Amino acid sequence: MQQLLLLVAFLLPAGAGAGEIIGGQEARPHSRPYMAYLLIQSPGGRSACGGFLVREDFVMTAAHCYGRTINVILGAHNIRRQERTQQRLSVLRAIRHPGYSEQRLQNDIMLLQLENRARRNRFVRPVALPQSKTRLSPGSLCTVAGWGLISQNRRTDTLQDVQLRVQRDQECSRRFGPFNGQTQICVGNRRERKSAFLGDSGGPMVCNNVAQGIVSYGSNNGTPPGVFTRISSFLPWINRTMRRFTQQGNQTETSYD
Template sequence: MQPLLLLLALLLPLGAGTEEIIGGHEAKPHSRPYMAFVQFLDKDKKRRCGGVLVHKYFVLTAAHCRGSSISVVLGAHNIKKQEMTQQDIPVRKAIPHPDYNPKNYSNDIMLLKLEREAKQTAAVRPLRLPTGKTRGDSGGPLVCNNVVQGIFSYGKGDGNPPGVFMKVSHFLPWVKRTMKRL
């Protein structure tokens, strides 16, 4: 779990009090091939979130991670360096949950339809969705037994608990229906 937390902390926005890691260690390169780095413009300011590749054409993230010029980087170990394993893919369409409420972050979940399919490699591989029955960054996954169980929505700015996750299985009908339509 610690490598995942470190990776998620590295994806938090600048100024979120996460510029240094205390008690963490670097994750094994590409040990989380489903992780996505989501970049977008919000009022002409660059923003970033985490996400999880759930299908060759779809990334699941938080609905508040929406803006213009959205793109996704897959297969990155260090986002600050260009790596041969990285795939930079523009987003064709952002689909926030229809009941998303930005005032209280309810239903804070969104699908990103990629412009082209993600090429599966050792560094890029989708994570399974649950069957239907912490701390991290916005849009980042909570993973149990190699299945995405939650998408991080929000938490305290100082990094202390609690952190709020959207339970993915609750949104499965919407996720599957939306992915099938597109």
């Protein structure tokens, strides 16, 4: 199934260049203090994804970034260096949306409850989430960030960002059979060589300082548009899940749901 291959291509093994942004530039160091770099261990091996801090004890990412063990790096600019700004935290619990479908590429959202709360400072700070289900208008300008390759064969270890515009749903419906405009956002002008790319899954799309989307899948050569999970469609589940597991606290044993 072509779409499944496209999604898998967004999740590369660590060392193969995870977190790729095409057509962007190096971000100003620590200008996006919500960014998280995920190191994932699963039966298939090691991989990496993007993510973002939404509360001191929760990181949001894509459901297909799931693994048996996940570690989070916050406060990083260069993910290959031991920067003094970095906080490295273990994940206590990975909670995929119950409706996530790997086959249909739907409900691609996951919350990671951290074993210890992040220390909030100017290098590490949560990003705001939408307060309502208001839809972004086509043409809205947003920013996507990630680490890794800046083309199909060029690496970078520093955080990159790129500005992308929201497209009409029809742009993605024509290209991707499973696309659902109610829960997904079509992002990136096909006439521009700008996009999130391989391994950048789970990273945020931020519009006017609010995280509106999560990198989900796209074409296997990085040609826009790409598909992002629409965060506003999942607000009840997000709030309910964070409330539930905060109440449980650390009294339960470490587990992955």
